[in-house]
Amino acid sequence: MSAAFLARVTDARLVLDRADELATHSARTDGIERTYLTAEHRAVNALAAKWMRQAGMRTWQDAAGNACGRLEGLRPGLPALLLGSHLDTVPDAGRYDGILGVLAAIAVVTRLREGELPFAVEVIAFGDEEGTRFGTTLLGSRAVAGTWQPEWADLTDPHGVTLREAARSFGLDVDDIGSAARRAEDLVGYLEVHIEQGPKLESAQQALGVVTGIAAARRLSVTIEGEARHCATPFGSRHDALVGASEAILAIEDIARARGSYATVGALRVEPGAVNVIPGLVEFSLDLRDETAEARDATLAEILERITALAADRGLAVRAEHTHVAPAVHCAPRLRDVVRAGIRATGERDPLELFSVAGHDAMAIAARTDVAMFFVRCAGGVSHHPDEAVTEADVAAAVDALHAAVLVLAEGGAGGGAGPAAAAVEPAEAAGAAAAAGTVGAAESGQRVLP
Ligand SMILES: [Zn+2]
Numbered sequence: 025m026s027a028a029f030l031a032r033v034t035d036a037r038l039v040l041d042r043a044d045e046l047a048t049h050s051a052r053t054d055g056i057e058r059t060y061l062t063a064e065h066r067a068v069n070a071l072a073a074k075w076m077r078q079a080g081m082r083t084w085q086d087a088a089g090n091a092c093g094r095l096e097g098l099r100p101g102l103p104a105l106l107l108g109s110h111l112d113t114v115p116d117a118g119r120y121d122g123i124l125g126v127l128a129a130i131a132v133v134t135r136l137r138e139g140e141l142p143f144a145v146e147v148i149a150f151g152d153e154e155g156t157r158f159g160t161t162l163l164g165s166r167a168v169a170g171t172w173q174p175e176w177a178d179l180t181d182p183h184g185v186t187l188r189e190a191a192r193s194f195g196l197d198v199d200d201i202g203s204a205a206r207r208a209e210d211l212v213g214y215l216e217v218h219i220e221q222g223p224k225l226e227s228a229q230q231a232l233g234v235v236t237g238i239a240a241a242r243r244l245s246v247t248i249e250g251e252a253r254h255c256a257t258p259f260g261s262r263h264d265a266l267v268g269a270s271e272a273i274l275a276i277e278d279i280a281r282a283r284g285s286y287a288t289v290g291a292l293r294v295e296p297g298a299v300n301v302i303p304g305l306v307e308f309s310l311d312l313r314d315e316t317a318e319a320r321d322a323t324l325a326e327i328l329e330r331i332t333a334l335a336a337d338r339g340l341a342v343r344a345e346h347t348h349v350a351p352a353v354h355c356a357p358r359l360r361d362v363v364r365a366g367i368r369a370t371g372e373r374d375p376l377e378l379f380s381v382a383g384h385d386a387m388a389i390a391a392r393t394d395v396a397m398f399f400v401r402c403a404g405g406v407s408h409h410p411d412e413a414v415t416e417a418d419v420a421a422a423v424d425a426l427h428a429a430v431l432v433l434a435e436g437g438a439g440g441g442a443g444p445a446a447a448a449v450e451p452a453e454a455a456g457a458a459a460a461a462g463t464v465g466a467a468e469s470g471q472r473v474l475p
Pocket of ligand 1: 153
């Protein structure tokens with residue numbers, strides 16, 4: 025067994041052991057739940073900072089509660105390559121979503137020496153990506169990207185605690201969060217390692233994949249209105265909103281499946297909701313994602329056309345309101361090349377390229393600098409669940425690939441230097457929204473992003 029092989033296994037084992045240690049910091053005893061600006065957040069920030077210092081980094085906590093570390097390059101003050109992901113979780117989470125990216129980044133820095141690279145290397149452990157506590161996602165990475173919205177100070181958690189109050193008890197001041205924003209000229213780019221949250225790498229029997237971009241997403245609230253009547257009403261005289269909604273939901277699945285989009289109806293409300301009354305009104309959510317805004321909106325246009333026709337056949341009215349929209353984020357070609365080269369260095373000759381259906385910190389950071397991502401195979405593609413699992417061999421490959429990618433970038437092998445980030449995010453959604461709106465009202469909040 026070679027020394028290099030032993031080093032790889034040791035790094036991967038350390039990453040997995042640290043993930044186990046982070047998992048012990050939870051708001052619940054029966055599983056993992058770690059949310060923004062809580063005691064658990066404080067505890068894992070302290071651990072991450074300790075491990076960053078052991079890797080030779082200078083550490084600090086930024087104004088948004090992100091744990092940060094920096095290793096200087098050839099001389100102090102050079103622009104930094106950011107490596108990172110998040111340490112917060114959904115309720116009853118697994119132990120690798122986000123966490124793996126932070127720990128792999130620290131493991132890579134352990135292999136680097138100060139004064140060695142033509143850029144600084146920073147690791148950021150974002151405090152909020154999932155949005156579990158305040159219902160708005162990517163709070164940590166949006167602060168770093170400089171896209172934090174002042175009105176988020178008034179967001180409340182399920183116990184009525186405002187973000188402003190939570191920040192204060194964490195030792196932060198929301199009015200100062202703007203100082204967490206990084207300047208584009210101080211950044212070389214951002215690389216993130218993340219579990220795939222899908223089964224494609226497993227099917228392809230590959231440990232790692234090159235992420236091409238992050239899906240364009242929309243969320244809508246769809247209302248189908250009929251007439252609430254006594255259940256003695258004959259079928260020919262009914263305008264049953266729930267039967268209409270059921271047809272609509274089946275049509276949504278059919279259309280999205282045929283077009284290769286991802287569509288999910290996850291919440292349903294029925295009025296009046298009585299056993300002996302024909303439903304008069306149904307409201308359901310629709311989450312729609314695809315690789316590009318055009319593809320997503322083409323699917324949406326077909327869905328709205330079909331469900332409007334289905335509803336008309338039953339004498340029902342349809343209204344759809346856009347509640348969230350997020351443009352697609354394209355990983356920068358120069359950094360995708362670096363990611364691909366990093367994976368090739370692990371022996372994979374033809375790495376799988378795939379887009380991310382889920383949102384990630386990278387989509388927020390893309391507003392400020394070029395981004396790219398590695399996906400790591402996870403068992404069954406399962407995530408946001410205690411059954412999340414990765415293998416030690418795959419983690420070893422991820423650390424090796426990220427390390428190799430940093431070195432390739434340092435050699436200028438894939439362009440090097442800071443690049444403009446503006447092209448990473450699709451142009452304003454207005455045109456797409458208008459095209460997709462059709463018969464529906466398009467009231468949307470352009471700043472929202474969806475994990
Ligand atoms: Zn994540």
